[in-house]
Amino acid sequence: MSAKKTLLQEAPLLEVKNLETAFDINGTFYNAVDNVSFKIRPRQIVGVVGESGCGKSVMSLSIMQLLPKGIGMVKSGEIIFDGLNLEKMSESQINKMRGKDVSMIFQEPMTSLNPVFTIGYQIQEVLFNHMIISKQEARQKAIALLKSVGISRPEKIVDEYPHQLSGGMRQRVMIAIAIACQPKLLIADEPTTALDVTVQAQILELLKEIQEVNDMAIILITHDLGVVAEMCDEVIVMYAGKIVEQTDVDSLFYNPKHPYTILLLGAIPKIDQEEERLSTIQGIVPSLTNMPQVGCRFAHRCPKVMSECFNVTPLLAEAADGHEVACLLYETSKPREGER
Amino acid sequence: MSTVSVDNKKDNHSSLAENLLEIQNLKTYYPVKGGFFKRTVGHVKAVDNISFEIKKGEIMGLVGESGCGKSTAGRTILRLLKPTEGKILFDNKDITRLQGKNLREIRKDMQMVFQDPYASLNPMQMVGNIIEEPIYNFSKKSKDELKKEVMDLLEKVGLPPDAYYKYAHEFSGGQRQRIGIARALALRPKLIIADEPVSALDVSVQSQVLNLLKDLQEEFDLTFLFIAHDLSVVKHMSDRIGVMYLGNLVEIGGKDSLYAEPLHPYTQALISAIPNPDPRQKKERIILKGDVPSPINPPSGCSFHPRCPMAMEECSKSKPVLKEVKPTHRVACHLY
Numbered sequence: 020m021s022a023k024k025t026l027l028q029e030a031p032l033l034e035v036k037n038l039e040t041a042f043d044i045n046g047t048f049y050n051a052v053d054n055v056s057f058k059i060r061p062r063q064i065v066g067v068v069g070e071s072g073c074g075k076s077v078m079s080l081s082i083m084q085l086l087p088k089g090i091g092m093v094k095s096g097e098i099i100f101d102g103l104n105l106e107k108m109s110e111s112q113i114n115k116m117r118g119k120d121v122s123m124i125f126q127e128p129m130t131s132l133n134p135v136f137t138i139g140y141q142i143q144e145v146l147f148n149h150m151i152i153s154k155q156e157a158r159q160k161a162i163a164l165l166k167s168v169g170i171s172r173p174e175k176i177v178d179e180y181p182h183q184l185s186g187g188m189r190q191r192v193m194i195a196i197a198i199a200c201q202p203k204l205l206i207a208d209e210p211t212t213a214l215d216v217t218v219q220a221q222i223l224e225l226l227k228e229i230q231e232v233n234d235m236a237i238i239l240i241t242h243d244l245g246v247v248a249e250m251c252d253e254v255i256v257m258y259a260g261k262i263v264e265q266t267d268v269d270s271l272f273y274n275p276k277h278p279y280t281i282l283l284l285g286a287i288p289k290i291d292q293e294e295e296r297l298s299t300i301q302g303i304v305p306s307l308t309n310m311p312q313v314g315c316r317f318a319h320r321c322p323k324v325m326s327e328c329f330n331v332t333p334l335l336a337e338a339a340d341g342h343e344v345a346c347l348l349y350e351t352s353k354p355r356e357g358e359r
Numbered sequence: 360m361s362t363v364s365v366d367n368k369k370d371n372h373s374s375l376a377e378n379l380l381e382i383q384n385l386k387t388y389y390p391v392k393g394g395f396f397k398r399t400v401g402h403v404k405a406v407d408n409i410s411f412e413i414k415k416g417e418i419m420g421l422v423g424e425s426g427c428g429k430s431t432a433g434r435t436i437l438r439l440l441k442p443t444e445g446k447i448l449f450d451n452k453d454i455t456r457l458q459g460k461n462l463r464e465i466r467k468d469m470q471m472v473f474q475d476p477y478a479s480l481n482p483m484q485m486v487g488n489i490i491e492e493p494i495y496n497f498s499k500k501s502k503d504e505l506k507k508e509v510m511d512l513l514e515k516v517g518l519p520p521d522a523y524y525k526y527a528h529e530f531s532g533g534q535r536q537r538i539g540i541a542r543a544l545a546l547r548p549k550l551i552i553a554d555e556p557v558s559a560l561d562v563s564v565q566s567q568v569l570n571l572l573k574d575l576q577e578e579f580d581l582t583f584l585f586i587a588h589d590l591s592v593v594k595h596m597s598d599r600i601g602v603m604y605l606g607n608l609v610e611i612g613g614k615d616s617l618y619a620e621p622l623h624p625y626t627q628a629l630i631s632a633i634p635n636p637d638p639r640q641k642k643e644r645i646i647l648k649g650d651v652p653s654p655i656n657p658p659s660g661c662s663f664h665p666r667c668p669m670a671m672e673e674c675s676k677s678k679p680v681l682k683e684v685k686p687t688h689r690v691a692c693h694l695y
Contacts, residue, residue, distance in 0.1 A: 070561040070562070070563060070564075072562055104361050133418055141644075148519070170653070171649075185650040185651075187650055188650070201609070214588075215424035215588065215651075216424070216427055216588070216629060216633060217424060217629060217632045217646075217647045218424075218589070218650065219632065219634070220631075220632035220634075220644055220646055220647075221646055221647070223634070224646060240564065242561065243632030243634060244562075244598060244636045245633065245635055245636040246634045248634065248636045248637055248638040249634045249635065249638075251423060267411035267504075268641065271638060272636065272638050272639075273639070283561065283562060283563060284636070285566075286562045286563050286565070286566040287566075287591070287636055288566075288591040288592055288594065289591060289631070289636065290590065290591045290594060290618065290633055290635070294595075296570050296573075297566035297570060298566065299563060299566045299567040300563035300566075300567075300571060302563075303533070303549060303564070305530045338389075344515045348414045
């Protein structure tokens, strides 16, 4: 408990303030991430959960400044990493930081490695970009990195090409590249979704180990609540581009507040429980182009919907100690007079 | 209609122990071609000697990691692939070597629901036509009768009637999977093989489709072979479960027995690897080393022995066979 308190006192490593990221669809910009604010403290593992299309990947691409140019852009808001405002930095400054202080691993280990370069080359590329290092040293470092992510025969693998490796090994290589410069923050976007359960268990174990050894923070984006329960300290639940709930992992699973979170937890079949029927959520996530502009975005699927849900937008506010929720069922989420 | 279903139910109860499907020593090998003349240089032993049976009205689950041969097994049973060896008995009839008209006749009793609802529906066809095609193929019904039947099916799977005139791209993943299910149901088959029917869907939609499948199974007295890699989903759906590894069936048993007391080290590792959605329960994980070996050259003896935490000398020498360790619970492992 005391460890947790010291965590809370520490300055945040990453602070996202009122982030709005928009995408161009037929000439109009629509917000895929809408007014999202959160903090990540050093050495914390924060899970971001939500169904496909809820904006979790777009959010991570915004942090990495990797949005597709001309199509997606950060409309407003601030992303402050280690005291620096990323939105105000130039391309070359960002390049210096990306891969060194913040790095990212992607969902598809099959497509995120370059097929025409050796594994060793792709690891060394990061090292050459961010460090002054000789060729021999870089090669030795690449081998050491491969070893640290649990690849057997690293001296051989370093000269092999991605197609010669299995999915789990490719994901390990991706992790090796991501941690090459010992970043302070690692963004892992569905790192185990494409992998089998036994390999997923290996990779999650590895991420935990590296997190402890390197003292880094991890943003773990996933749709698997099981992975969240095993890995994370804090959880952010997103729905249709907004954060609907944010709390520590224990309260999320034992005391969920937002109806969406409650339904989501009921929808997963559990291995140690017998239930005849799973809870379902009616309907589907509204598409970007017809997102309700006022009111709660979950209203038309919500079993506890009230008439005000359609015309009052709930605020994300602390409903209990350290437990933030955006739902009009809670007094704290109701906007004060004059703010509507 | 109602009398028929009552009769069916009665039938089913009196013949509870009857097997609808029986697989005996089934093998499906894919040839590996190589060299200048594209000669066969080896075989991928995708399904290597598996035997099991499915009783009428039962949901049998088949789990395993990618490449373990579970989909190949499903497709071979439907005779979409040619079995290399072994026997498939469907409704006490050997269908292993059926051809032409006879094979076509049996097809209407076994249908499939595919994994990817984005790829398994024709984008150029109206949903109504997609669903009515199997009925049209096997019966001489008038256009009006066909349409009425399709409307019934749409209602059964929870789609609005105007879905008839729409195209697949106008639907979300979950709705598309419903269309695929309606198509599989169209001929009122006895057996449905569902190959990863929910793995492409989000959890909230996944639960809708799983509930639908369970309802339909009760309503139509269907028998299912449910293939999936997600063990919690398989457990939720199935009565009995078979675990496959590298083309072999390593364990088969009732779901409660199998999950409460998995016998095979692979099943134990598989179950322990599932992330538990409960932060207060930290369980001991069995972490397997390495990856699934290539099915072209499977390891000698028990194909799991290079990764097995309990491997003994014997394991690399002789291949274990399925034996009954507990009632209705069989395992292929030298430990027992």
